[in-house]
Amino acid sequence: MTATISPTTGAQSGSPAGSPPAAQETPGTVAGDAGTAPRPPAAHLSATHPPATTQSRRNRLLFGPQARWVRPSAALLLIVTAALYLWNLEATGYANSFYAAAIQAGTKDWTALLFGSLDAGNAITVDKPPAALWIPALAGRIFGFSALSMLIPQALMGVAAVGLLYLTVKRVTGPAAGLLAGGALALTPVAALMFRFNNPDAMLTLCLVLAAYLTTRAIEKAGWKWLAAAGAVIGLAFLSKMLQGFLIVPGLALAYLWAAPTTLGRRLLHLLAAAAGIAVVAGSYLVLFQLTPTSVRPYMAGSETNSFLELTFGYNGLGRITGSGGGMPAGGNLGGNFGGNAGGPGGNGNVGFGGTAGITRMFGTSFGGEVSWLLPAALILLAAGLWFTQREVRTSKTRAALLLWGGWLVITAGIFSFMSGTVHPYYAVALAPAIAALAGIGSLELWRGRAYWPARVVLAVTVLATSVWSAVLLGRDPAWLPGLRVIVVVLGVLAATALLLRADSLAALPARFRKAATAGVVILALLAGGLGSTAWTLATVAQPHSGSIPTSGPTASAMGGGFGAAGRAGSDGADGGAAGGGPGGETTSAELTALLKSSDAKWSAIVSGATQAASLELATGTSVIALGGWNGGDPYPTLAQFQAMVDRGEIGYFISGGMGGMGGGRGGNSEVATWVAANYQAQTVGNTTVYKLGA
Secondary structure, eight states, X not given: OEEEEOTTTOOEEEEOTTOOOSSOOOTTOOTTSTTSOOOOTXXXXXXXXXXXXXXXXXXXXXXXXXXXXXXXXXXHHHHHHHHHHHTTGGGGTTSSHHHHHHHHHHHHOHHHHHHTBSSTTOSBBOSSOSHHHHHHHHHHHHHOSOHHHHHHHHHHHHHHHHHXXXXXXXXXXXXXXXXXXXXXXXXXXHHHHHTTSOSTHHHHHHHHHHHHHHHHHHHHHTOHHHHHHHHHHHHXXXXXXXXXXXXXXXXXXXXXXHHOSSOHHHHHHHHHHHHHHHHHHHHHHHHHHHHSOTTSSOBOTTOSSSOHHHHHHTTTTHHHHHOOGGGSOGGGEEOOSSSOOEEOSTTOTTHHHHOSSSTTGGGSTTTHHHHGGGHHHHHHHHHHXXXXXXXXXXXXXXXXXXXHHHHHHHHHHHHHHHOOSOOOGGGGGGTHHHHHHHHHHHHHHHHHTTTSHHHHHHHHHHHHHHHHHHHHHHTTSTTSOHHHHHHHHHXXXXXXXXXXXXXXXXXXXXXXXXXXXXXXXXXXXXHHHHHHHHHHHHHHHTSOOOSSSOOOSSSXXXXXXSTXXXXXXOOSSOOOSOSSSSTTSOOOOHHHHHHHHTOOSSEEEEEESHHHHHHHHHHHSSOEXXXXXXXXXXXXXXXXXXXXXXHTTOEEEEEOOOTTTTSOTTTOOHHHHHHHHHHSOEEEETTEEEEEOOO
């Protein structure tokens, strides 16, 4: 039995959990408002919006049985998100030059596009799957490669993710909750950061939200086809960022297994259909890569055996979690898709980027400002929602949504918090949809049941805690808008007080003023909970970002370019900014640029590591081999392979230096450098030592 509210007196009475409320909402109203029957959070789970009988047939087909404000509000959400993510995007330039070079290569050669080659000559790949490169590379083929042709698709992925989150939450809790969730995602600082950048995280996040939408549809009618489609999208997420794409699977599977309206046996069979969807998409590419002869495809960077599987389960997969074995390459050059590539102190390189591993990492100085603005609220609302719905029927859509988004949040945040491999703060964008969804669903459910005093108390505590935590996060940059910290706390106190006292329905208020009072309480609560993160997000958008470890906030982080120097360190299989190819990057001398442009070899040059190789490609428009892959330590090309390339006249110049120096990392490539120095004459071009190869 759960407590419900009498529609006439407001007195609590017992009713079976999950039973319909005594008075349904009408389109465009919220239960519990003045003039409608208030309900506790769990009592309206089966409420539906009755069709509007006054609508014409055409309007019903186009707009459905919903209030007139719904579609304009959703359109406004998408328009504002697009403006936010597209504004002044050209200032970002090539962003992360490692990915920019690979995208550029994909615009020149279809093999490079298919396999994610770093260079159009297809010597070696980026150290991750290629799916996140496909859309911007195709855009570059259509419109010509440029910073905008690369970044606009990323921004549009952000708009799509916000729209999908709105639709997903709307199906469970209604359009108001959907708008809250979508707005919360759009105004999460790390989301605004990564949807304006060219890392794989934009594609990954979009795939995760789409998988959640498809799973939500599947839960409604036990639709195995929807679930199989969700599995296929998760397979695409895997092809964007490998094992990180699987972190939401337990939450999605638990929600379906718990709530789908069919027998347990069928639910288990349907989950097998989802697994088949994952296998078809992810497995097909894996088989394609492994069965393609090595002579016609690039070397798999990040592996010692030219193996996609090794990359997946070695240093780019489980090693990112354990921080051991392949997850921490020798010499401190940490590579990876799941955990990233970055040099680090000793054997625990992640400390310099993500903070010390532990339960508080998501609230720490590295991750906190990126994503934790609504994290306390999400956790409170998740716990409260599970408690208030504990006696609901198994098929309750609200409880299923809490399991889905809560499982997503707890598991992903737990992995990020305790992983010992390299972890960067921008990975937290994968948490943003779950946090936003829980905030939207939980706050609307409690608002509708605010006549029930425990719900009112939880809602007030949530608003106050969020405002206080926002002030703490704002205080981490004490020189930036110090007065804003005071404002959000004052707003939080006022909103919490108004909620506790039911200021929107005080008997002393005339009926005509109660709607205005209700609107006032809502506005107070939204400002208290969202003003801090909104300001931080706007400050983030106002800053151009480049390099390997971009961070949000009102000032460019010293780590934005990696190790305090723009465009030098790498992460997530990436280096910093472009060399002569975009703002924030290394500078390639005009002499060296001209020299490489004049080469008619298949590869104009070869240089140790991907940092300099990517920068040279962007500066010259030629193909450059990254000797040894990302950190100069992959066993490609071997000395014999290099000598054969030189004999065929395929490489123009050997450039001394580059990330990884003359070797290092796993295996090293010092043999190549030694052989070149012993057989060719060095020359200085600009400020760089080069060797002209060939006769």
